[in-house]
Amino acid sequence: MSEGMPEDLAALIKEKVVHCFQCGSCVGSCPTARAIPEYNPRRMMEELILGRWRGVLSGRMIWLCTLCHTCYEVCPQGVGISHIIVELRNHAARMGLAPPEYLNNVRQVASTGWTSPLTGAVQRIRKELGLPEVKTAGVEEVGRLIELTELGRMMGEQRS
């Protein structure tokens, strides 16, 4: 069942996830579960314990978490769900399964150093408010760092 599972994911499941005793406190405190009834972090942990990690990684559910870390605080077993979800997303992304909206955000940061464009309208408002001009964001350095990480490879693959 755990055949082919990346080593660090296997270790994380063994150290953290297996201690989940399915109490559901994470679900009760989860904002996404309130807005989207199919979203269920308890079930996600159950699937992982049962070895169905491929389904979890390829599904849409892991991308619906707001990373509010409430489940992290309320879990009586110290599972640290929100951290597990970040790890699952990282693995899914390496397998090319990241939603395009996420990659678009990175593209914006890689090309401008920021998540939002500096528009003429904002520049005018800043001037009107007597605010200093926005400084450069060190965009060459930001781009270089991204190139040096796994993220850079993901972006490259998406382009080609």
Next chain:
Amino acid sequence: MRYAFFLGCMIPLRLPHIERATRMALEAVGVELLDMEGASCCGEPISIQSLDREAWIALAARNLCIAEEMKADILTICSGCYETLKTANVSMKRETSLRERINEKLSAIGKEFRGTIEVKNIIEVLGEVGEERIKAHLKRPLKGIRVAAHPGCHLLRPSEIIQFDDPMRPVLLDRLIRLLGAESIQYPKKMLCCGAGLRLVDLEKANKLVEMKLSLIESAETDCIVLVCPYCMIQYDLTQRMIKREDKAPFNIPVLYYSELLSLALGFSPSEIGLRFHRTSVEPLLKKLP
């Protein structure tokens, strides 16, 4: 008291009026703000952390290095930036192997993380300024104003890293609101997330979450919502205008960033801090000000 002022992206590029109020209010109570030359996006806690945690830490580390060179602690005004920079700072101080991997990447751009500074949020810094000193500057105490505080998520959690206020029963934002003479009211589901983290993949459901919160706040008869994060601000202030209710009139609840509320109490006028740039009108609140 001097800080490397980390602006992030959302406030300077989308909500510059918050930057204006923050600069005016903090300088008025004696905090010197040093601009960070070359600072970029913090590292981005939702998409970049989710795609590659190590890239997230590396981008944050670059910003930390700029403050280290300035020999100043960082002051953040966005809870996303706070979580990002604080996580990177604390994790690299704790884990030697992570720090070495990141420093190897940083060496390509001529930087090195040394672990010589701290990362703070605006509530924390105002706490350091001290209640007495803030009080001494107040010109217009906000008597009779009922405020619904929304502390938000990343200011407080994960507690293992953040270690700021109580992660589920915070008190510090409420205390700062009361300091200005206003009342910090109780309302159900106060600690529930605003839903901003869901906007990227499911805008409709993100809106549903904030609508739920706005309804509860509305029935608690509040004069305004007060928060400390630009993502929460977009959710409450901008999304509020887009929600159409079949059976009721549109929501009309003013939303202020804490430094805007503080600026009003310090005697700054609504026009000099640019309150006109809010999407949901703040007029109902201004009419009630003493």
